[in-house]
Amino acid sequence: MVEYSIWETILLSVLGIIAVFIVLAVLMLFIKVITFVSRVAGGKEKPATPAASDKLAAYAKGSCGDVKLHNVPDKDAAMIMAIVADKLKTPLNELRFISIKMIGE
Amino acid sequence: MVEYSIWETILLSVLGIIAVFIVLAVLMLFIKVITFVSRVAGGKEKPATPAASDKLAAYAKGSCGDVKLHNVPDKDAAMIMAIVADKLKTPLNELRFISIKMIGE
């Protein structure tokens, strides 16, 4: 290791930020290639839906995710989705439900 | 360690598979003894029901396990078991319920 003078350090810093730009710019091109390649390769593949974990995070507080309600056999038997937010350590007093599907016995 | 010739290795292999058989055969006898002993010792004990974790695994996807419904005080207050399958990262749109018991306040 050499000790650089102040002027040398300034030069070095300019070089440094340029280096960061170059590497990230090449990465940018890389990504464009990846995008291109993956479109060609996985052509028919439809774009990924947001990852499940993201969804859960988005709906975290007391909501019930995108539950859908189908074939509910009896109006009297109303459907409630309960999020047991024990992991989230949030109070259990908020509840949102959208839809619940009951699968056949 | 000695280097064995091919013929010795063949002999050795025969010996090896026999050894495995002997050990596992003795283990088999062992288990028979264990079974016998545990029947005598824990005579009245009824056979273990499948472990809870197995049950959960079996019921994993969106079902509600063997929940039983008793003493539901009001028909209007229908009971729904919701499996919050966040750990399983499965969609929350399948729901099966068998029975729910409400414990007294």
Next chain:
Amino acid sequence: MVEYSIWETILLSVLGIIAVFIVLAVLMLFIKVITFVSRVAGGKEKPATPAASDKLAAYAKGSCGDVKLHNVPDKDAAMIMAIVADKLKTPLNELRFISIKMIGE
């Protein structure tokens, strides 16, 4: 390290229990100071409700914590909190609910 005689050990033990008393008595005073300070400092702050984890522990088996039920729009749509006790590995056949609040869509 010195080896102490039996009589010395007795003396030492008396000293030891006194030491424990002194340290814990000082800690007691400490706590009184902390209590005083925190009352002055955080005067308005209301006392902590029991930690969430305690609550969960207390309600562990198949109950639903202190869920409150508000604004339930339809009597027919009864609300049930279901504790999916998979972590607790307890059977899912006990259910207690106190109150559920439905947040507005």
Next chain:
Amino acid sequence: MHMIRDIIFGLWESSGLAGIADPRQIIMILISCFLLYLGIKKKFEPLLLVGIAFGMLLTNLPMSGLYHPEFWSLAEVNYSDVFHSGGLLDFLYIGVKTGIYPSLIFLGVGAMTDFGPMLSNPKSLLLGAAAQLGIYCALILAIVLGFPGNVAAAIAIIGGADGPTAIYVTKILAPEYLGPIAIAAYSYMALIPLIQPPIMRALTTQKEREIKMDQLREVSKLEKIIFPIAVTIFTVLILPSVAPLIGCLMLGNLFRECGVTDRLSDTAQNALMNIVTIFLGVSVGATAIYSRFLSLDTIKIIFIGLFAFSFSTVGGLLFGKLMCRLSKGKINPLIGSAGVSAVPMAARVSQIEGQKANPSNFLLMHAMGPNVAGVIGSAVAAGFLLYIYG
């Protein structure tokens, strides 16, 4: 065929069947099976005892090479040797030898402990001090029974009714006794509901046991946050030798109470604690090798341990009676016996005995104060003994 004969003979020679040179190994295997029975069937602190018993089983099976006591009996352990030719349990034992496991267990214990009842009633701390009496009684008894000072001190700490503290002190003062001391400590902790009630009934009157106590005041969040910090500063200043234990206990408690590190508190209580519990159990069990374990000393330790637990209970109860007298009957002396630690079993015993005397009595939260204070009390006593004999 010559070769086959050699191989079969060699296999036999290298097997543990030929290696059983000593019938004591068979005795040890039976003892470890008995400990498994206690842990599993009798539910004696199973989280540790099952691991300890299994480690003991593995270490006493001849030729298994899982643990080498000779590595650890040197004044200066040669870690290079350990890494080169150690067995699995030697590697796991490093965490005992360096004191990492007891400290991390205390991190989890801290994260699981609510010091609220103690903060609410600081006098609990005195009960937590009094219930360390058994430690010093046991120390004297152990000296009388001929143990050298350092070993006597390690045995005495069983009276603290606190597993990690006992392991921490023993691995410093008398590592060759780690097996029997740890087993005695955890077994008697499990036996608290049998050991304490007769003593409690003998030392208290029906009238004392019927005393109902006032409800505890609620403790503010601020107090709960300042407490672990203040205790750390104060206790580590006075007794630096138990800094790892107290430091970790209080850091865990701070993670719990500060409200912004829930995920750390959760991991300290669960994943981390369980991993360390598995490793601690089997590696402590591994030290219980037949050549050391099967000796008169072990029987003496078992005996002194029971003595220690009893006298700790007595200490707590007597001080409870004193506080009852001084408070003019506002304090139920039954909460004194909870000062032995053994959280939360001892507190539950107080609750049960109190309710037997007076069905409307609810002592649990009052007993939790001395109970958690007992953890600190044991650590303080440990620090004192480490200073004297360390």
Next chain:
Amino acid sequence: MHMIRDIIFGLWESSGLAGIADPRQIIMILISCFLLYLGIKKKFEPLLLVGIAFGMLLTNLPMSGLYHPEFWSLAEVNYSDVFHSGGLLDFLYIGVKTGIYPSLIFLGVGAMTDFGPMLSNPKSLLLGAAAQLGIYCALILAIVLGFPGNVAAAIAIIGGADGPTAIYVTKILAPEYLGPIAIAAYSYMALIPLIQPPIMRALTTQKEREIKMDQLREVSKLEKIIFPIAVTIFTVLILPSVAPLIGCLMLGNLFRECGVTDRLSDTAQNALMNIVTIFLGVSVGATAIYSRFLSLDTIKIIFIGLFAFSFSTVGGLLFGKLMCRLSKGKINPLIGSAGVSAVPMAARVSQIEGQKANPSNFLLMHAMGPNVAGVIGSAVAAGFLLYIYG
């Protein structure tokens, strides 16, 4: 400007671009990408293969300094050097070298394994023995193909269809072959549904495949608790060299079955196992450095591995047919092939083939017996080979 030129030149010199001295590095990077493809897209044991492939990628990128094969090829590893100048993967590799990772994986496997079907039908153990045939056939083939004995034994153990056992044996007998052997073992385990069915159909008749088996008797909790203890005592006595594997497998199973250590069982199966899986994967992958991996030996290993898997399947099936004959047609020979271990994939293959022959056939639980017995069988075979060549 002189300085700038020096820096740019130095950056280039120190970069991996200049460091690619050998086109084999590029080949290795491509191979690791192919393994990632197999793991991710083809779902070949992804939990390990993704890590192995990524470790392989990292280790073959020039100058990365993450792994130093020269540290680990010494007869006596100099751990002081490793600590001072090791890379991340060197540190993680310590857990492989000391055998800690395979043991801890087996702890988790034990906690996940239900030995019930095997206890219910102890004859399964014989099928689990027969399906180790491939190990010995592979041993002979490896010797024929010119490998020295120790390497041949490490390669042969691929036929056990058990990743941790293969890694454990290889790191003792032939650590320089760890990369290809681990990759072959895990890849073929993933390929079980392709490898086995043709052999199964070739060796069994339609009538045999149609056999429906009686329902298994239920196993009491007591049996399930005694079993791991008894197996540990017995197997470690006979084959001390596999004590870490068998001991951990059975300790994990005891945590699972004893009913009082659920939190330990849970952690052994999840947090601990996942952590070790990550570390094991990348550090095993790191050993697959181009200078060693790209050789004729690797291709031979891949070939012998396939041979081993096939002959293990054959062994299990033939013994299954024998048992079918002896039991007068009560045992479906298809469950024999499940004896190779590869839990639970091989058992599922038996189920599928059975159902193809007879849609009302339900062999899964019957195949689970030989399947879990195969894990023990492989460990026993490993103990034998470790004795001979260790």
Next chain:
Amino acid sequence: MHMIRDIIFGLWESSGLAGIADPRQIIMILISCFLLYLGIKKKFEPLLLVGIAFGMLLTNLPMSGLYHPEFWSLAEVNYSDVFHSGGLLDFLYIGVKTGIYPSLIFLGVGAMTDFGPMLSNPKSLLLGAAAQLGIYCALILAIVLGFPGNVAAAIAIIGGADGPTAIYVTKILAPEYLGPIAIAAYSYMALIPLIQPPIMRALTTQKEREIKMDQLREVSKLEKIIFPIAVTIFTVLILPSVAPLIGCLMLGNLFRECGVTDRLSDTAQNALMNIVTIFLGVSVGATAIYSRFLSLDTIKIIFIGLFAFSFSTVGGLLFGKLMCRLSKGKINPLIGSAGVSAVPMAARVSQIEGQKANPSNFLLMHAMGPNVAGVIGSAVAAGFLLYIYG
């Protein structure tokens, strides 16, 4: 009575009360309490700051023996000494010294990071590069203020707004400054919502801040899987010195995205990350021992750190303005400041400022692109500095 006098005197002598030779220890204890206040009450990155402050508290309590700076200041650390006479925090510090903790934290960060927004808009990477400006400005300032080159470089990396990277670089270039640099890095990351908005408002016009951006295109799963592999190959080739950081970040991300290793991804994000966070926090805090921490240098570091964060923000914003101009007003320059990393706080600040200017503005996902690019940018800058000064 002679003995008692000796013991009491000895206890006093050995206690920390007598050990407070230096009032700076008291100052350090107060500082650590202040940091606890910042972490708990002000929620400054509490997951790390609470641990750091507690480690700092423990290490500055006299005689605690938990951490021995003298072990770690040697050119060649003597690990044998560490194992024999180290304290708890020395053992935990091994993970810092070997670089294991920052790497494992990055594994978890990778598993938690969605690079989707960046893949969707690759130009984000340029903003992530521009926002490293503060690193180099800080480097110059640190040299001007008289720091030697290696220390200046370690200080400068604070401007990367990335804790693990700062710790990784500092433990290599200037380990004796680890305490203040880590504290500055994490504190300023927490202060992002205070530091950035004034700069953002000063450098952008109301009109620019009102710009609404087009919705991002969706990214295919294949892209998300190829991305971490490609980045690893490319970045490690160019800058081998940051291979552990980039490698782990990308491995974690691959676990997240590949869809077949969810349990590894979960453990990397939770159990493993939390364990490492606890260990990293206290052991980094332990390095902040009074004799080193209380110096003019620390004040300079705090000052340079603020300077670095500000100039990183400026760099991102100016480049954002340039991109706004070039794209003819399609890019809101506010997303530039998110390029400093500090995920996801900086992106949220962009969102908030954007919405203040135009309530219907929703910049969060657009800002996440530069935000995660900033993590890569910092690592690249770290690699450059490690090459120059390492």
